[in-house]
Amino acid sequence: MFGLGTFEYDSDGFRDCSVTGLRIHRSAEDMVKLFGVTAILALAVGGVFAIFVALTRWELVGLLAPADFYTYLSMHAWNLLIFWMVFMEIAILYVGGPFVLGRKLPLKNVAKAAYALMLGGALVINVSIWLTDQPDQAPLLTSYAPLPSSSWFYLGVVVFLLGALVAAVPFLTTIWKEKREHSGQTLPLVTFGAFVTSIVAAEAIVGGLITYVPTYLWRIGVLAHIDAAWYRQMYWIIGHGSQQINLLAMISIWYFMTHVVGGAEVASEKVSRTAFVLYLFFINMGAAHHLMSDPGVSTAWRVWNTSYAAYGAVIASMIHAFAIPAGLEVGRRKRGEGGGTFGWLWSAPWKDPGFSATVLSIILFGFLGGTTGVMMGQMQLNMTWHNTLATVGHFHATVALGTTLAFMGLGYYVLRLVFGREWILKPVAMVQPYIYAGAMSIVVLMMMYLGILYGIPRRHPSVTDIPGTDFDFAAAEPLFIIFGVAALLAILGGALFVVAAVGTLVAGGKYDGALPVEAPTAFGSERPVPDGGGANASAGGSASGSDGEESATATESEGTTGTGESEDGGSPPWYEDAAHHALSMRGTFLMTLVFLGAFVALWALNWYLLSQLWQVG
């Protein structure tokens, strides 16, 4: 595809990946390239519009006139929140399914048709936003009826969503075929995560079609009336649901990338998979937090969705917050790369942008994105967050920090492992995740401060000068200066990624590097200290004996091509089967306690601010 790849395929169309040991078929790889490159183009387009949006909100510069601002903001939102994310997610489905399972991509023509629909829809959406004219208004992300946008816009959304739904079909067919052939075998964790992602995605997309088909009919005059409360409730199935797809895709990438680049293993299959199942049932109810300050839904509905339902998903996220660093900790401890409490972390490949982007994504998503999502999901606290710039801060923490960083990290390895090209501008690639993550963290924090402490509304081109009144938010100007400078830096960090990625695609040399994921070879002289100290875990190796023969003998059977071959001579060494529960996770535990402390402090602060308000309700 594009002549950009460097790999050769055998006569069956397969090749073996020398790094991951995966057996990859050309049909899947071509589509991953197609969707991946399109995603990066959307990232570039949305990033250009980010410059205009940030420089308008930074009113010292005040780049755009109000009417233009809304158009540019809409372009920024649709290209980054939807096109960059969804094209990338389809690529991730094809990695998580056919790549990981070593299968062809079935129904390749369906995948191509899906791509054509998505691309066509995306182009129609972009053009219709750009040409918005009175009495139509720019849709922003939400296109809240009955505020009208161009009828072409709604049609474009319907086409794009249909395309995304169709694109999931080849992935689901892959899973179906795999389970028919190996009915007794458990799906690999990453595939399982991608599978849950696809279900959550399908729910969101069907919700989107239920929203946008009637809205289109209303806009062209077939339906006389559209109810604003109905629209909001339906819209947020796709509006937030699409971001839940991001979340699940991102977490699947976290497991994948920490393994491929950092040598992480699965701390507990049971716990991690249970967390994915919790998402399956509860995460879409998280969208309810958009309606916490709405008249259209009952109090009981709001309390139900913010408590029972939402916390099912919150617990799942907290499980991953432990399980992923713990997987890294035990994986590296097994290799003898984990002295002391945090040695496994200090020795990690921080200069590898695939690793640093992934770990920064995990940390910043948790501290800045996850916690604030819980804040605004508490019914009463929602009043102080609703439609303020703090909300924008939250979703930049989740999407611009969490998901985008994870996708960037994956992107670096897509260049190496899918296109077979080594990065050009390596020093740039090395620092890029740090520049982007650092600057964007400041942007996000400023947005949250501005929203919560100054009540700055979102979606305003000017708040330090409101026409027709003496009242304004000029008191917040100093924070806006920090915001503006950091936003420019963050955009620069994003641009560096696009430059490094596109440069590598066209000019990168052939990649045939060493194996980041090696079977443990560099073992320390002593065995890792078992965790827990109980009698049942007296030694790391003994626990595996209790599991019986199957785990001891079957480990090297298949799939580990290329990784364990150097030690393949006789029976596997003791550490191959070291039970993970017996390895120490004390570093992870301490870090998650710090996380919990920050979470509780933020929560207490938010409730304190709310308690200072006048009496409501």
Add this chain to the structure above:
Amino acid sequence: MKSPIESPEGDWWSEEVNRRESIWLGISGLWAMTLFGWMAGWTQFGEQNQVGETLEVPTDRYQEKVNAFKQSATQADRGLVPPDTDVYVGAMRYAFDGLPAVLETGTEYTFHLGTYDVQHGFSVRQEDTLSKQLSLQMLPGYEWLMPMEFDEPGTYHVVCNEFCGTGHRTMHSKFEVVEDLSAVESGASGGESTGESASTGGDYGGWFTGEATGGETSNYDRSTTDATDSDAVTVTVGPDGNYTFGPPAVRVSSGTTVTFEWASDTHNVLVGRQPDGANWSGHEATENTGFSFEHTFETPGVYAYYCNPHVSLGMKGVVEVV
């Protein structure tokens, strides 16, 4: 090796879970219970809960309710003083009908929140402490009854924080909370007070600039349409959906009847100033496309008028009678 990209072998479900991971699971569960318990408890012991009755009311019916409220309220120079504890706010592009209002500390008011056209936001903050703020959604077709009681006197600013169109950023109003309402009412003097000087001239005392009430008028190029020969003159209200009057300034002879015709929605005509002795009252109720009213101008002089919802966008006009 337990890789996330390989199928796990054997009975992975029965594998023991690390002690610290189990502890974290327990902590997570407890934390979720705490979050829920606190939120549920706050509905009982907390003072801030956005809980109130919702009525399904068509937009035109809601507009009538707000108008009835305005009729029964007392007009003080700082705003409307509600007759009882009900406060009606009707949001429209780009103004809050029913505001500004003057309220009293220590009284529980019921705010009625609704809109006449699209979705809006009711975002309130205290002027002195911007962090004391909250936002509530306003939807067309729904009237939300939200009780509120204020302890601290002062000015509370309301901005729309749901995107409602190109003039969204201009949508602002306020209400004042005072300790003693009777003082306000006794000092009241009804009518519009624009604070404009009565001077006239080519620029009508700066009426069309951003210095006067509201924003700068976009379609006024310092030329006045001369209709002194006509018996009947028509002014279009909101031509092509623009926030203007067409023509913005018209010169007519005494005794001419001017007809105002609505070409777009949610506009009204309020009189900013008029010659001494004239008694034009404009048309205060906001009306939609197709509505019209007329007035015969007798007293010579400058009649400056504006559309209240869109004055900050410069929707202003002049009838000059010679």
